[in-house]
Amino acid sequence: MEIERDLFTIKEASEWATEYLGKNVTNSNIMYLIQYGRIKGIKRNGTTLISRDDLIGYYDSHQDGRKVKWKEQLGKDLNWRLSFEEFKEAETTKHVHRLHPYKGKFIPQLVEYFLDSHTDDFKKEVYFQKGDIVLDPFCGSGTTLIQANELGIHAIGIDISAFNAFMSNIKIEKHSLVDICKENKNITNALRRHYHESNIPKFEAKLTEALNRFNEKYFPSPDFRFQVRSGQIDQDKYGAEKEKIFLEIYTNLTEQYGIDLRIDKDSERFIDKWYLPSIRDEIDYVLQLIEKVENSDTRDVLKLILSRTARSCRATTHADLATLVEPVTKSYYCAKHGKVCRPLFSILSWWERYSDDTVKRLSEFNRLRTDTYQVCLTDDSRTIDIFATLKDVNPEFANLAQEKKIQGIFSSPPYVGMIDYHEQHAYAYEFFGFERKDHLEIGPLVKGQSKLAKDSYVADISKVLVNCKQFLAPDYNVLLVANDKFGLYPVTAENSGMSIVNQYKRPVLNRTEKDKGAYSEIIFHLKGKD
Numbered sequence: 001m002e003i004e005r006d007l008f009t010i011k012e013a014s015e016w017a018t019e020y021l022g023k024n025v026t027n028s029n030i031m032y033l034i035q036y037g038r039i040k041g042i043k044r045n046g047t048t049l050i051s052r053d054d055l056i057g058y059y060d061s062h063q064d065g066r067k068v069k070w071k072e073q074l075g076k077d078l079n080w081r082l083s084f085e086e087f088k089e090a091e092t093t094k095h096v097h098r099l100h101p102y103k104g105k106f107i108p109q110l111v112e113y114f115l116d117s118h119t120d121d122f123k124k125e126v127y128f129q130k131g132d133i134v135l136d137p138f139c140g141s142g143t144t145l146i147q148a149n150e151l152g153i154h155a156i157g158i159d160i161s162a163f164n165a166f167m168s169n170i171k172i173e174k175h176s177l178v179d180i181c182k183e184n185k186n187i188t189n190a191l192r193r194h195y196h197e198s199n200i201p202k203f204e205a206k207l208t209e210a211l212n213r214f215n216e217k218y219f220p221s222p223d224f225r226f227q228v229r230s231g232q233i234d235q236d237k238y239g240a241e242k243e244k245i246f247l248e249i250y251t252n253l254t255e256q257y258g259i260d261l262r263i264d265k266d267s268e269r270f271i272d273k274w275y276l277p278s279i280r281d282e283i284d285y286v287l288q289l290i291e292k293v294e295n296s297d298t299r300d301v302l303k304l305i306l307s308r309t310a311r312s313c314r315a316t317t318h319a320d321l322a323t324l325v326e327p328v329t330k331s332y333y334c335a336k337h338g339k340v341c342r343p344l345f346s347i348l349s350w351w352e353r354y355s356d357d358t359v360k361r362l363s364e365f366n367r368l369r370t371d372t373y374q375v376c377l378t379d380d381s382r383t384i385d386i387f388a389t390l391k392d393v394n395p396e397f398a399n400l401a402q403e404k405k406i407q408g409i410f411s412s413p414p415y416v417g418m419i420d421y422h423e424q425h426a427y428a429y430e431f432f433g434f435e436r437k438d439h440l441e442i443g444p445l446v447k448g449q450s451k452l453a454k455d456s457y458v459a460d461i462s463k464v465l466v467n468c469k470q471f472l473a474p475d476y477n478v479l480l481v482a483n484d485k486f487g488l489y490p491v492t493a494e495n496s497g498m499s500i501v502n503q504y505k506r507p508v509l510n511r512t513e514k515d516k517g518a519y520s521e522i523i524f525h526l527k528g529k530d
């Protein structure tokens with residue numbers, strides 16, 4: 001069959017769109033657009049064709065539409081190139097960047113943009129060369145360290161939160177993957193035995209069977225969602241009704257199998273409040289096996305896997321995983337999945353999944369790593385003596401740093417009253433006994449966004465810059481990523497004896513923990529005044 005020149009088959013359309021947009025567009029992306037009426041599918045002799053004009057119309061209006069809407073909300077000076085929208089989620093969470101969740105992470109492509117040696121219409125100079133040292137005084141989950149390593153740049157990170165430093169160092173360090181796999185296999189086998197010796201598998205089998213039957217009957221897919229979208233069903237009312245019916249089945253089964261659902265909702269301790277007893281039991285079981293592992297580095301990697309597992313197994317609904325609301329120990333109607341869901345009673349499947357994923361990610365990064373130094377120090381960036389502290393951890397690196405000095409800073413400071421960085425990993429502090437230093441966190445959520453909070457924020461960030469300045473080379477560059485909605489950075493720069501020489505304003509589209517609203521960040525470029 002001859003196909004008219006401006007009509008594409010689905011495969012041709014995906015190839016054409018991939019080239020047109022400069023990012024991968026799959027056959028299913030095109031089919032999705034047809035199915036949801038965004039572009040028209042033309043039937044010819046049993047083949048679906050799409051007009052090129054139709055595709056151009058859709059992609060142009062869609063992309064421009066978003067740019068125009070965002071620019072209206074966030075200002076005309078938004079630099080669209082820094083949205084990195086051409087990167088898929090797999091790339092923005094590549095290799096070790098997704099070893100553990102962390103709220104407040106920046107995307108690796110942003111770090112790369114400022115650390116690498118390219119220039120363009122916006123970035124007119126190169127800030128860091130191979131062999132230089134970059135400092136991140138708010139290291140978080142270690143994104144700067146990892147990207148610096150990929151680019152052959154040395155890096156020093158500092159974070160007040162012991163868990164964040166632990167996570168960053170595991171990401172950046174070399175490990176014996178053979179030993180990790182061996183120990184992990186032993187623990188996984190022991191956990192499987194532990195699980196099968198309990199009453200949980202029998203209970204879960206019955207519960208899953210009952211739940212599947214119930215959901216097929218009352219929430220058939222995709223009809224149920226279609227009826228909700230077209231207004232034929234009031235999801236809240238219907239969901240609440242059916243939730244109540246299933247709860248009876250759920251309660252009967254938990255009683256029949258003697259499943260303990262007791263948690264202490266009022267406890268100060270995170271693990272008493274957010275974990276069902278069977279999950280707690282398995283976490284304690286795995287933890288004591290990890291403690292017996294001989295190699296301390298392997299122990300740490302296994303702890304990180306357990307921490308990620310524990311985070312996924314908190315007693316909460318699927319919708320509230322990012323921001324906990326109330327502990328949930330019963331079955332519930334889940335608007336996210338359009339059916340009744342249930343809490344978890346075992347960590348086994350997450351443990352297995354994250355074990356494989358961790359080894360895969362660590363070995364992916366091994367293939368990219370350069371032979372350079374990176375480390376995260378656990379300390380307060382306002383007061384730390386960077387070279388002295390580094391000397392205790394890595395004397396060779398400390399010598400190099402003392403000799404060369406640090407060429408600059410790339411960092412995203414906490415913003416005033418947004419996140420409690422220790423609290424987001426409270427479970428890890430309790431399970432592993434890391435020391436908490438919440439009182440030394442700059443701009444935590446608990447202190448709010450009052451005038452007083454803003455003033456002390458400005459004073460604290462200035463202290464960090466003044467302290468770090470002592471360790472920087474004379475012609476240093478400081479690049480700070482911030483959503484400065486209160487306009488606190490000009491005075492912070494002034495207080496630190498620096499001036500803002502440039503500002504890059506970027507739209508944020510690819511955040512790992514997504515919320516969908518328009519949001520922008522500024523990358524402030526500061527230099528020393530003297």
Ligand SMILES: C[S@@+](CC[C@H](N)C(=O)[O-])C[C@H]1O[C@@H](n2cnc3c(N)ncnc32)[C@H](O)[C@@H]1O
Pocket residue numbers: 102104105106107137138139140141142143144158159160161164379380381382411412413414415421422440441442
């Ligand atoms: C926005 S996050 C950095 C995220 C990081 N860019 C990433 O990609 O993972 C800010 C970090 O600053 C840390 N922090 C807060 N107060 C600090 C202080 N006084 N000294 C050092 N680090 C601090 C927090 O623990 C948090 O991890």
